Amino acid sequence: MYLETRNLTKRFGGLTAISGVDFGIERGKVNAIIGPNGAGKSTFFHLITGIHRPSEGEVLFKGKDISKLPPNKIAELGVARTFQTTNLFERATVFENVVVGHRLRTRSNLFDAVFRTKRLKEEEEKCKEKALKVLDFAGLSAITDRVVTNISQEEKKRVAFALALATDPEVIFLDEPTAGVNPDETEELSLLIEKMAQKGITVCLIEHKMKMIMNMADKIMVLNYGEKIAEGTPEEINNNDEVIKAYLGGDASA
Numbered sequence: 306m307y308l309e310t311r312n313l314t315k316r317f318g319g320l321t322a323i324s325g326v327d328f329g330i331e332r333g334k335v336n337a338i339i340g341p342n343g344a345g346k347s348t349f350f351h352l353i354t355g356i357h358r359p360s361e362g363e364v365l366f367k368g369k370d371i372s373k374l375p376p377n378k379i380a381e382l383g384v385a386r387t388f389q390t391t392n393l394f395e396r397a398t399v400f401e402n403v404v405v406g407h408r409l410r411t412r413s414n415l416f417d418a419v420f421r422t423k424r425l426k427e428e429e430e431k432c433k434e435k436a437l438k439v440l441d442f443a444g445l446s447a448i449t450d451r452v453v454t455n456i457s458q459e460e461k462k463r464v465a466f467a468l469a470l471a472t473d474p475e476v477i478f479l480d481e482p483t484a485g486v487n488p489d490e491t492e493e494l495s496l497l498i499e500k501m502a503q504k505g506i507t508v509c510l511i512e513h514k515m516k517m518i519m520n521m522a523d524k525i526m527v528l529n530y531g532e533k534i535a536e537g538t539p540e541e542i543n544n545n546d547e548v549i550k551a552y553l554g555g556d557a558s559a
């Protein structure tokens with residue numbers, strides 16, 4: 306399995322936020338995690354991307370346990386996550402925000418920065434090229450020089466995607482990528498997510514918009530009170546009695 310969790314468990318004091326979850330993320334596919342509020346979805350992402358350490362269990366990426374690595378090391382392996390749009394630099398331009406994301410991938414150190422070495426200049430050039438490329442991919446070419454505070458919420462979401470894409474990820478974790486945007490914008494962002502998958506990037510997302518998930522996910526895991534209660538194709542999930550009882554209920558077509 307490409308990316309896999311085994312018996313993944315996270316306790317916060319007396320509360321078990323994630324309990325013994327075994328889950329496999331398939332390469333090149335759109336994987337989704339759903340579940341009611343407080344089910345443990347964000348905690349699960351944080352365990353994979355190194356924000357939290359598991360209480361028990363492991364996270365294997367291409368067979369290697371990454372659960373004890375810090376977030377930057379995990380990112381360097383090609384595992385990216387998008388940040389909330391509130392993490393963008395509001396006073397910087399769209400372009401500048403993305404250049405910062407790409408810095409993670411470049412090797413210049415303080416010495417280079419102080420003495421303006423050739424390597425630094427070359428890397429700056431590469432950063433700029435890369436930023437323009439991902440901005441184009443994310444449909445932001447027309448607004449690269451706009452200051453983030455002046456752009457729409459949907460555009461901010463695209464910047465957050467571009468930031469993650471600038472690190473050349475193999476797999477990207479998206480926590481509610483379309484929260485707070487209208488249905489047309491949701492549609493547009495879904496197309497962008499599908500474009501990422503077509504490019505060969507493995508996608509894993511948390512999303513409350515069921516219609517969107519049912520349309521685009523290849524594989525879904527359902528969490529409830531920190532436990533995996535189901536996993537399968539959208540059709541299997543839609544027809545799973547336990548899921549309907551625990552979660553979907555009247556919201557299945559929401």
Ligand SMILES: Nc1ncnc2c1ncn2[C@@H]1O[C@H](COP(=O)(O)OP(=O)(O)OP(=O)(O)O)[C@@H](O)[C@H]1O
Nearest residue numbers: 317320321322340341342343344345346347348349
């Ligand atoms: N750092 C923390 N310290 C203590 N408890 C936490 C922490 N993070 C999450 N929790 C608790 O763990 C449980 C799972 O939370 P989590 O945010 O992972 O759920 P979620 O499924 O992402 O919810 P939502 O859909 O509302 O975002 C909740 O009961 C939450 O209060």
